[in-house]
Amino acid sequence: MKKAIATVLFGLACLPVAFAQQPGIFKDADHKLGEKLVAEHKCDTCHARKVGGDGTAIYKPQGKINTAGALRGMVDYCSTELNLGFFPEDTTAVAAVLNKRHYKFK
Template sequence: MKLGNYRQLNLFGMMTAPGLMLTFFAFASLQIQAQERLFKNADINAGKGLHAENSCNTCHQRLKGKNERDFYTRFDRKVNTQEKLVSQIAYCSTQLSLSFFPEDELNIAAFLNNAYYKLK
């Protein structure tokens, strides 16, 4: 039985392999597009300035004993998506009472992604 243009169900009402594949690829495509749009309007230079102004690297060196590049590019880092990067910036902002606006957090995340993380 065929429903719509992309879902195919078998006699038991379960999606068939082609239907599952199409659903998976449609979802993956939406995820990639959403991630590309996340930093679309961010100001990388403003993020760089905020990162330097608030001495973010000093705090990271104190916590982990690593320089900035080593901290952000280490093998066991927690951040592996753009969304997690933005979330981590928000966490740091809250913990340190920095009172960043959401667009500030996005700008810092865009700077870090551009300079170190290279997350897609």
């Protein structure tokens, strides 16, 4: 009986570890879709015009975008401003890809 309880407790303790790789809001994100959208909409091309190089210097994890939610919010704002016609799952997919590549929020 004691062992069963210990097993349950151990299982619970491991849950947060298993999900720590990606923030919860990106759990169901479609990374393939996100990568396609970033390439299609030339996000990096425009950013490169502003910051030079390959444009990735625009992504500043230490700046005002410092949580996964803020990152998704910024992608939402940009895609609306640019009239990209993103669906909510498109926004999530793009933000998840940027997170994986640059921001690495947990």
